[in-house]
Amino acid sequence: MAEYVAIDVGGTKIALGIGDEQGNFRARTVLATNPAWAPDIVSDNIAAAVRDLAKSAQIDLGSMTGIGLGSPGPLDGSILLDTSNLHGWKGLDWRTGLEGRLNLPVAVQNDATAAGLGEWLYGAGRGTQHCVYVTVSTGIGAGIIVDGILDRGSRGNAGEFGHIVLRPEGPECPAGHRGCLESLASGTAIAREGQRRQQESDFLKEVPTVDTKAVFAGYEAGDAVATAIIEQAADWLGLGLSYLINLFNPEMIILGGGVATHASAAYRDRVWSKAQARSLKALSQVVQLVPAQLGQESGLMGALAVAVMASSSD
Numbered sequence: 382m383a384e385y386v387a388i389d390v391g392g393t394k395i396a397l398g399i400g401d402e403q404g405n406f407r408a409r410t411v412l413a414t415n416p417a418w419a420p421d422i423v424s425d426n427i428a429a430a431v432r433d434l435a436k437s438a439q440i441d442l443g444s445m446t447g448i449g450l451g452s453p454g455p456l457d458g459s460i461l462l463d464t465s466n467l468h469g470w471k472g473l474d475w476r477t478g479l480e481g482r483l484n485l486p487v488a489v490q491n492d493a494t495a496a497g498l499g500e501w502l503y504g505a506g507r508g509t510q511h512c513v514y515v516t517v518s519t520g521i522g523a524g525i526i527v528d529g530i531l532d533r534g535s536r537g538n539a540g541e542f543g544h545i546v547l548r549p550e551g552p553e554c555p556a557g558h559r560g561c562l563e564s565l566a567s568g569t570a571i572a573r574e575g576q577r578r579q580q581e582s583d584f585l586k587e588v589p590t591v592d593t594k595a596v597f598a599g600y601e602a603g604d605a606v607a608t609a610i611i612e613q614a615a616d617w618l619g620l621g622l623s624y625l626i627n628l629f630n631p632e633m634i635i636l637g638g639g640v641a642t643h644a645s646a647a648y649r650d651r652v653w654s655k656a657q658a659r660s661l662k663a664l665s666q667v668v669q670l671v672p673a674q675l676g677q678e679s680g681l682m683g684a685l686a687v688a689v690m691a692s693s694s695d
């Protein structure tokens with residue numbers, strides 16, 4: 382069975398694995414990273430870690446079919462543009478950097494798209510042809526599968542779902558515009574509202590650091606202010622999902638990411654009822670909303686899926 386190297390690049394660490402096309406890993410490791418590394422150093426260090434991993438597991442790298450990599454975005458093809466938390470890496474070309482050093486073909490997707498591919502091949506979306514994966518964590522992103530094919534866009538950045546503007550006079554987002562979905566419904570937005578309204582809330586007043594988790598805890602405990610914040614965020618997300626339903630007529634929307642995965646069924650129900658109420662009935666009747674299944678594994682499984690999909694489309 383064909384085997385691949387999977388590389389999941391995060392803000393503070395990189396997860397590496399060697400796995401087969403069915404999603405089984407037989408070796409894995411983690412590499413701590415430094416945002417100040419220069420692009421060449423990043424490639425050197427990852428290539429060395431991959432070689433060490435293969436050696437310790439007695440795997441011949443030459444027998445691998447290819448490498449799949451999930452990277453923070455935005456990307457231009459396989460080139461890393463500006464990422465605020467990996468400032469030294471700007472301009473790094475994943476493909477030329479790793480192909481030359483490891484002598485294997487490299488396929489790259491942004492991390493939300495990669496996680497979406499992982500859920501589609503190995504998780505909740507198995508067997509579907511029209512499926513949208515939405516991740517809600519500190520940011521919001523999406524991976525869109527149309528007719529069994531990933532929609533990449535012209536430069537690999539399709540699915541920047543978090544930056545559709547829903548409320549033009551709303552809060553500013555790091556990308557420099559106002560009122561996008563991310564600024565209204567992400568974990569960052571929920572934490573920001575919790576901090577802003579802390580003194581109004583009997584529950585949040587007692588919390589030393591108000592973060593997303595604390596606001597959700599207040600919601601679970603029935604605190605009125607926390608409930609209002611979470612319901613508002615859920616309503617914005619539901620409105621955003623209604624656009625996906627109307628645009629893509631999917632069979633399934635998979636909700637993943639740290640926020641959506643840990644949230645209660647009541648939150649998801651609220652998101653879903655809003656999405657259904659705001660989209661066309663003929664389309665909303667045929668789409669299911671399901672939670673992501675891969676959890677912590679979604680990054681590495683996603684990178685593996687990137688490699689598998691790239692080799693199958695050759």
Ligand SMILES: [Zn+2]
Binds near residue numbers: 544557
């Ligand atoms: Zn934005």
